Amino acid sequence: MTERYIAPTYKRQPLTIVKGRGMFVWDSEGRRYLDFVAGVAVCSLGHCHPEVVKAITAQAKKLMHISNLYHIQPQAELAALLAKIAPNSISKFFFCNSGAEAVEAAFKLAVKHAKKGRIITMQGSFHGRTIATVGATWKHSYREPFKALIPKVFDFVPFNDLAAVENAISEQTAAVIVEPVQGEGGVNIPSDDYLPGLRKICDENGLLLICDEVQTGLGRTGKWFACDHWNVLPDVITMAKALGGGFPIGCMGAKEEVMESFSPGDHASTFGGNPLACSAAIASVKTMQRLKLPERAAKMGRYFLKRLNELAEKHECIKEARGIGLLLGLEMKEKPIADTVVAKARERGFLINCTADKVLRFVPPLIVEPKHIDNLISELDRIIAEVKK
Numbered sequence: 001m002t003e004r005y006i007a008p009t010y011k012r013q014p015l016t017i018v019k020g021r022g023m024f025v026w027d028s029e030g031r032r033y034l035d036f037v038a039g040v041a042v043c044s045l046g047h048c049h050p051e052v053v054k055a056i057t058a059q060a061k062k063l064m065h066i067s068n069l070y071h072i073q074p075q076a077e078l079a080a081l082l083a084k085i086a087p088n089s090i091s092k093f094f095f096c097n098s099g100a101e102a103v104e105a106a107f108k109l110a111v112k113h114a115k116k117g118r119i120i121t122m123q124g125s126f127h128g129r130t131i132a133t134v135g136a137t138w139k140h141s142y143r144e145p146f147k148a149l150i151p152k153v154f155d156f157v158p159f160n161d162l163a164a165v166e167n168a169i170s171e172q173t174a175a176v177i178v179e180p181v182q183g184e185g186g187v188n189i190p191s192d193d194y195l196p197g198l199r200k201i202c203d204e205n206g207l208l209l210i211c212d213e214v215q216t217g218l219g220r221t222g223k224w225f226a227c228d229h230w231n232v233l234p235d236v237i238t239m240a241k242a243l244g245g246g247f248p249i250g251c252m253g254a255k256e257e258v259m260e261s262f263s264p265g266d267h268a269s270t271f272g273g274n275p276l277a278c279s280a281a282i283a284s285v286k287t288m289q290r291l292k293l294p295e296r297a298a299k300m301g302r303y304f305l306k307r308l309n310e311l312a313e314k315h316e317c318i319k320e321a322r323g324i325g326l327l328l329g330l331e332m333k334e335k336p337i338a339d340t341v342v343a344k345a346r347e348r349g350f351l352i353n354c355t356a357d358k359v360l361r362f363v364p365p366l367i368v369e370p371k372h373i374d375n376l377i378s379e380l381d382r383i384i385a386e387v388k389k
């Protein structure tokens with residue numbers, strides 16, 4: 001059915017998932033899997049968290065959609081909640097439906113605010129698949145077929161290289177966009193002076209600093225936002241993935257004086273910030289607060305990384321284990337090995353994925369327990385030993 005009716009834009013695993021609960025999902029044959037992908041870093045509370053399900057059900061019975069022609073109670077409530085957990089600089093929010101839309105909104109805001117049109121972006125970055133966001137995304141194969149459409153306003157510089165940013169600044173530069181930790185690019189963590197250095201460069205040159213926290217945001221790295229690890233206050237922040245607890249929602253937050261550059265009509269979204277999505281997000285954020293999930297991600301992440309490092313020491317085909325919180329990667333030396341490990345893990349009841357060609361990426365729900373991590377590590381240990389033979 002998928003091949004017959006769905007656009008061929010995805011390379012899918014041979015699996016149809018029909019049910020999820022907590023750390024587990026089930027396929028159409030009734031087989032259970034321990035999920036270390038979490039819908040690509042989305043289901044931070046695990047699958048179908050009862051609080052989120054309850055909020056969606058209650059709101060669905062009340063009002064699902066109304067449009068931004070009117071005030072929307074859950075939207076304002078969610079914004080007030082986010083203002084409490086976001087970096088101190090961020091106090092106003094625009095809601096949309098995905099990560100790419102959040103980044104698009106950030107670009108429009110930056111250009112309107114600065115009255116300039118160029119943006120510095122990083123090699124290895126991923127910001128989405130819409131025309132502007134794919135233009136700011138590093139991977140050549142994502143951009144090349146669409147280059148006729150892509151605006152030539154993005155200046156790429158190596159990640160974790162402050163001098164390169166300084167050299168790339170021109171009269172026309174409006175902003176610098178950075179993932180504080182690169183996710184799709186292979187779980188790349190910058191050195192400790194990088195984010196503070198970017199902040200300083202932006203201040204000295206009157207540029208906006210946009211932190212794309214679509215993947216890293218909302219507890220994934222062990223703090224509410226990854227930029228919190230370096231106490232850096234961005235001018236603009238983007239989030240999506242974990243925000244709705246599995247329900248689609250994106251958000252662009254900004255400093256008040258920056259957001260005030262937008263006037264009515266400058267940007268809009270029919271569905272953005274609708275009551276259903278916002279209710280899901282309120283329940284999701286409140287449950288994360290109650291369960292102290294950022295702290296939990298930090299603790300579980302330390303344990304997980306320690307166990308991944310044990311594997312890396314034992315198996316020659318592993319180049320490196322790295323990561324922060326529960327955004328972790330195990331870089332294999334060769335792509336075919338990484339692909340085989342993903343397939344074999346799936347056959348044995350574990351969902352993991354591979355990014356940047358050969359980096360096994362682990363982004364489990366933040367409710368993951370040591371026993372789940374231990375189960376995965378034992379299985380990976382066996383699989384890698386077999387694959388090597």
Ligand SMILES: Cc1ncc(COP(=O)(O)O)c(C=O)c1O
Nearest residue numbers: 098099100126127128212214215
């Ligand atoms: C850092 C970052 N920005 C933007 C996006 C795009 O988000 P979406 O797929 O929801 O459009 C992603 C998705 O992986 C991401 O990791």
